[in-house]
Amino acid sequence: MKKIILDQEEKDILDLFDKGEFKxxxxxNAEIAKLRQCATNTLHKNKRIxxxxxxxxLFGIQxxxxxxxxxxxxxxxxxxxxxxxxxxxxxxxx
Numbered sequence: 001m002k003k004i005i006l007d008q009e010e011k012d013i014l015d016l017f018d019k020g021e022f023k024x025x026x027x028x029n030a031e032i033a034k035l036r037q038c039a040t041n042t043l044h045k046n047k048r049i050x051x052x053x054x055x056x057x058l059f060g061i062q063x064x065x066x067x068x069x070x071x072x073x074x075x076x077x078x079x080x081x082x083x084x085x086x087x088x089x090x091x092x093x094x
Contacts, residue, residue, distance in 0.1 A: 045077070 006014065016022060025031045053061075058072075065072035082088035 042081075
């Protein structure tokens, strides 16, 4: 039997589940449909922008995108989305 290794987030979710912290929603199918529509709306890209970047920054973004296995435009879009949603925060350098 193969041992399953969980990351910390997965362990936290399992712990909350074991404690009974998760509750069923009243209308499961309607909730799934609502969340599916939210995901579709979030991922739907319907606007185009042009930005000017320094060659150094563009090279850095392209390099990071290759490391992540993403097109660099997708990486830029992801960074902007994470920043605007509060998932990405600025850190002060020492």
